Amino acid sequence: MMTLLRERVACSLAERLDQAPHPVARSADAGCPGSRGAARAKMAVDGLDLWYGDYHALRDVSLEFPEHQVTALIGPSGCGKSTLLKSLNRMNDLVEGCRLEGTVSLDGHDAYRSVSVADLRRRVGMVFQQPNPFPMSIYDNVAFGPRTHGVRRRDELDEVVERSLRAAAIWDELKDRLKKNALGLSGGQQQRLCIARALAVRPEVLLMDESTSALDPLSTAKIEELVGELRRDYTVIMVTHNMLQALRVSDRTAFFLGGEVVEAGPTDGLFTSPVDPRTADYVAGRFG
Amino acid sequence: MGSRSRSAASHSSVAPLRRRASSLLLRGLAYAGAAVTVLTLGSLVVFVLVNGVPHLTPSLFSGEYTAQNVSLVPALAGSLLMAGAALLLAVPVGVGAAVYLVEYARRGSRFVAFVRVTAETLQGIPSIIYGLFGMLLFVSALGWGLSLASGACTLALMVLPVIMRTAEEALLAVPDAYRQGGFGLGAGRLRTVARCVLPSAAPGILAGVVLALGRCLGEVAALLFTAGTVAQIPDFGGSGALGLLDSCRTLAVHLYVLVGEGLHLDEAYATAVVLLALVAGLNALASAAAKKMRKGSAL
Ligand SMILES: Nc1ncnc2c1ncn2[C@@H]1O[C@H](COP(=O)(O)OP(=O)(O)O)[C@@H](O)[C@H]1O
Ligand SMILES: [Mg+2]
Numbered sequence: 001m002m003t004l005l006r007e008r009v010a011c012s013l014a015e016r017l018d019q020a021p022h023p024v025a026r027s028a029d030a031g032c033p034g035s036r037g038a039a040r041a042k043m044a045v046d047g048l049d050l051w052y053g054d055y056h057a058l059r060d061v062s063l064e065f066p067e068h069q070v071t072a073l074i075g076p077s078g079c080g081k082s083t084l085l086k087s088l089n090r091m092n093d094l095v096e097g098c099r100l101e102g103t104v105s106l107d108g109h110d111a112y113r114s115v116s117v118a119d120l121r122r123r124v125g126m127v128f129q130q131p132n133p134f135p136m137s138i139y140d141n142v143a144f145g146p147r148t149h150g151v152r153r154r155d156e157l158d159e160v161v162e163r164s165l166r167a168a169a170i171w172d173e174l175k176d177r178l179k180k181n182a183l184g185l186s187g188g189q190q191q192r193l194c195i196a197r198a199l200a201v202r203p204e205v206l207l208m209d210e211s212t213s214a215l216d217p218l219s220t221a222k223i224e225e226l227v228g229e230l231r232r233d234y235t236v237i238m239v240t241h242n243m244l245q246a247l248r249v250s251d252r253t254a255f256f257l258g259g260e261v262v263e264a265g266p267t268d269g270l271f272t273s274p275v276d277p278r279t280a281d282y283v284a285g286r287f288g
Numbered sequence: 289m290g291s292r293s294r295s296a297a298s299h300s301s302v303a304p305l306r307r308r309a310s311s312l313l314l315r316g317l318a319y320a321g322a323a324v325t326v327l328t329l330g331s332l333v334v335f336v337l338v339n340g341v342p343h344l345t346p347s348l349f350s351g352e353y354t355a356q357n358v359s360l361v362p363a364l365a366g367s368l369l370m371a372g373a374a375l376l377l378a379v380p381v382g383v384g385a386a387v388y389l390v391e392y393a394r395r396g397s398r399f400v401a402f403v404r405v406t407a408e409t410l411q412g413i414p415s416i417i418y419g420l421f422g423m424l425l426f427v428s429a430l431g432w433g434l435s436l437a438s439g440a441c442t443l444a445l446m447v448l449p450v451i452m453r454t455a456e457e458a459l460l461a462v463p464d465a466y467r468q469g470g471f472g473l474g475a476g477r478l479r480t481v482a483r484c485v486l487p488s489a490a491p492g493i494l495a496g497v498v499l500a501l502g503r504c505l506g507e508v509a510a511l512l513f514t515a516g517t518v519a520q521i522p523d524f525g526g527s528g529a530l531g532l533l534d535s536c537r538t539l540a541v542h543l544y545v546l547v548g549e550g551l552h553l554d555e556a557y558a559t560a561v562v563l564l565a566l567v568a569g570l571n572a573l574a575s576a577a578a579k580k581m582r583k584g585s586a587l
Contacts, residue, residue, distance in 0.1 A: 144473060
C-alpha cells in the first residue's frame with residue numbers, strides 16, 4: 001500500500017513539475033495508479049446554499065462524491081469546507097440559525113428527508129479535527145456507536161471492537177489495554193481510535209475534517225496510509241489544509257473559495273493543470 | 289522644556305523601583321492573607337479539639353437523650369437524616385435543571401439568563417429567610433409541623449441554587465467535542481448527555497454537592513423554625529414514613545441549644561468536635577470519590 005502511495009505521489013509530483021498548467025478539459029482518469037474511472041456517486045450535493053443567520057456560507061455548491069474514492073476539499077480557511085462536510089451528515093442541525101436550500105443525497109435518496117438523522121449519521125460517519133475520544137475505556141469508546149444502535153450482545157460487541165480497531169490499524173497497539181481509559185493515549189492513537197469508533201457502526205461514508213492537523217508527522221503518515229486503505233470499503237471525504245496531503249491521498253479534489261466551488265476534478269489534473277486561474281494561484285501557494 | 293525633560297528622566301529611573309515596591313507589597317499582602325487563613329483555621333481546630341476532646345465521654349454517645357447525659361446520638365442521626373433527605377431532593381432537581389439549561393435550552397436564551405440570575409440571587413439570601421419561608425409553607429400551610437420533612441425541604445430549597453449553579457458550570461466546562469462525537473455517531477441528545485457529557489462533569493457536580501452538604505450540616509437558623517429542636521431520632525420503626533413528620537435536631541442545632549442553655553458547655557465543645565469530624569470525614573470521602581472519578585475519566 002505504502003509503495004503504491006509513494007508511486008502515486010511521485011507520479012503526480014512529476015506531472016506537476018513537467019506539465020505547465022493549461023486550461024483544457026481533462027478526462028476523468030489521469031492515468032496514474034490509484035485514480036479511477038467514473039464511479040457511481042455515493043453522495044452528492046446539488047445547488048446547495050447555506051446560511052448561518054444572515055451569513056451566506058455556501059453558495060450554489062454542486063459536487064459528487066464517487067463511491068470508494070477519496071475526495072479532498074481544499075481552500076483557504078473560512079471558505080466553507082467544514083460547513084459543507086457538516087451538511088453531509090446534518091451536524092449543522094445543531095447550529096442555531098443555520099438554514100440550507102438545495103439537496104444532499106446519499107445513494108440517490110434525499111439525506112434530509114428520506115433518512116432519519118440517526119440513520120444518516122450512522123451511515124455517514126465523522127472524524128473531527130481534534131481527537132475527541134470520550135472519557136471512558138478504549139473498548140467502550142469503540143462500542144459506543146454499536147450500543148447506540150442497539151447491539152447489546154457481548155460477543156457481538158467484542159467482535160465489532162476488534163474488527164474496527166483492526167480496520168483503523170491500531171488493534172496491535174491497543175489489544176492489551178482495552179479496559180484503559182482512552183484519554184491516556186497519545187494524540188495520534190486517539191485519532192485512530194476515533195476512526196475506529198466511527199467505523200464501528202459500519203458507515204458507508206467517512207467524513208474527515210482536517211483530522212491530521214493536530215498530529216505529529218509520523219501519526220499523520222499513519223493516518224494517510226490508513227485512509228488509502230479505507231477507500232476500498234468506504235467513501236472518504238476529507239477536508240485538508242495541506243495540499244501535499246490532498247495530492248498524496250485523494251482521488252478527487254474540490255477547491256473552495258468564499259463558499260463556492262471554484263473547481264473540482266481528479267486530483268492529479270486539478271493540481272497539474274487547473275482550469276481556473278484562482279485554483280492555479282492557490283495550488284501554487286500564491287494565496288490562502 | 290528643561291524641567292519637562294528632567295521630570296521624564298527622573299520618572300524613568302523611579303518607575304522600576306516603584307514597580308518593585310508595589311510587587312513586594314502585593315506579595316506581602318498575599319503572604320499575610322495566606323497566613324491569616326491558615327492560622328485562623330488552625331487555631332479554630334486546635335481550640336475546638338483542646339476544649340472538646342477531653343469531654344468526649346461514653347455517656348455522650350448513649351442511645352437515649354436525657355437532660356443528664358445530653359447524648360448527641362439523636363442529633364448525629366438527625367444531621368445525617370436531614371442532610372441526606374435535603375440532598376436527595378435537591379441533587380436530582382438541581383442537576384436536572386442544570387442539564388436542561390445547558391444541554392436542552394437554546395444557548396443564550398433570555399430564559400436561561402433569567403434562571404441564572406434568579407439562582408444567583410437566591411444563593412445570596414440569608415438562611416433565616418429560607419427558615420421563615422419554610423415555616424409558612426411546610427410547617428403551616430402544608431401542615432407538616434416542625435418536622436424532619438419540613439426541615440429537609442427547607443434545606444433543599446436553600447441548597448438548590450448552589451447545586452444548580454455548580455452543575456451548570458461543570459456542564460459548560462465539558463468540551464463540545466464530546467457532544468459532537470456523540471451526535472456524530474447517531475446518538476440522541478439524552479444518550480449523548482448521559483454517557484458523554486455527564487461523566488466528565490461529575491467531579492464538578494460532586495464539588496457542588498459537597499458544598500451543599502456542608503451548608504446543610506452547618507445550618508441552624510433555617511431549621512429552628514422548620515424542624516424544631518426535639519432531641520429524638522425520628523421514629524421510622526414505629527410509625528414508618530410518618531417518622532418524617534417527627535421533629536428532630538441536627539448537630540448544629542444541638543450545639544446551638546446546648547450553648548444557649550449554658551449548662552453543658554463542655555458537652556457543646558465535644559459536640560463541636562463530632563460535627564467537625566463529620567464534615568471533615570464526608571469531605572474526605574467526597575474528594576476521594578472525585579479523585580477516583582477524575583482518574584477514571586482522565587488517565
Ligand atoms: N456556527 C457558525 N455560526 C456562524 N458562522 C459560522 C459558523 N460556523 C462557521 N461559520 C462561518 O462560515 C464560514 C465558513 O466556515 P467553515 O466551514 O468552518 O470554514 P473552513 O472549514 O473552510 O475553514 C466562516 O466564515 C465561518 O466564520
Ligand atoms: Mg474547517
